[in-house]
Amino acid sequence: MPEYTSVNYARDLAQLLYTSHHKTIKEICLATDSTEAQIRDYIQKGNWEAHRRTLTATKQVQLEILYDILAEQTAKIKEHLAGKKKDDITSKDADLVLKYTTAIKNLEKDTSVRELIDAGKLFISWVIKKDHSLGQHINQHWDDFIHERLGQSAE
Numbered sequence: 001m002p003e004y005t006s007v008n009y010a011r012d013l014a015q016l017l018y019t020s021h022h023k024t025i026k027e028i029c030l031a032t033d034s035t036e037a038q039i040r041d042y043i044q045k046g047n048w049e050a051h052r053r054t055l056t057a058t059k060q061v062q063l064e065i066l067y068d069i070l071a072e073q074t075a076k077i078k079e080h081l082a083g084k085k086k087d088d089i090t091s092k093d094a095d096l097v098l099k100y101t102t103a104i105k106n107l108e109k110d111t112s113v114r115e116l117i118d119a120g121k122l123f124i125s126w127v128i129k130k131d132h133s134l135g136q137h138i139n140q141h142w143d144d145f146i147h148e149r150l151g152q153s154a155e
Contacts, residue, residue, distance in 0.1 A: 009125045010034055011042055016118045018043065019052040051114075063107050070100040113149050120146070 010032040017023040017031060018039075025039045032039075043049060073096055079085040120142045128135030 006129075009122070009129070012118075012121050012125060014039055014042055015046060015048055015051075016122060018048050020115065020118065022052070059107060063104060066100050066104050066107070070097065070104065073097050073100065113146065116149060117146060 014028045014032045014034060017028045025036055028039050029036055073093065077089055077093060080089045124135055124139050124142060127138055
């Protein structure tokens, strides 16, 4: 198991803030008590920009697109029901609303394994600073949990 230090904790927190929460470098510096040069170095060496794009492209952007499509479809149906539009509403329109709603629900409840790993790393490094032995114990259970999640997502 790697040795966790305040530098590792700051780097892991910076990575989470940059990739998942889209914080600016200045905001990250304030939160982690790091310099801009350190954060830029972490971003470059850790390829955080690619990770950030992957997270954005996979979940957040997909949700935004699905919500936009769902809003348009719902507005079309409401206008039809209110008699403002004479377009024929078919079962296909209702089916699309149901499909988009289900897709949104699935995306919103599904926490990616990468997000779990990021949160776990931060938590475990915090626990290790408080109680090293307990942190090692939790780390073993966390590894088992992640392996189990990976097995479930492969099914």
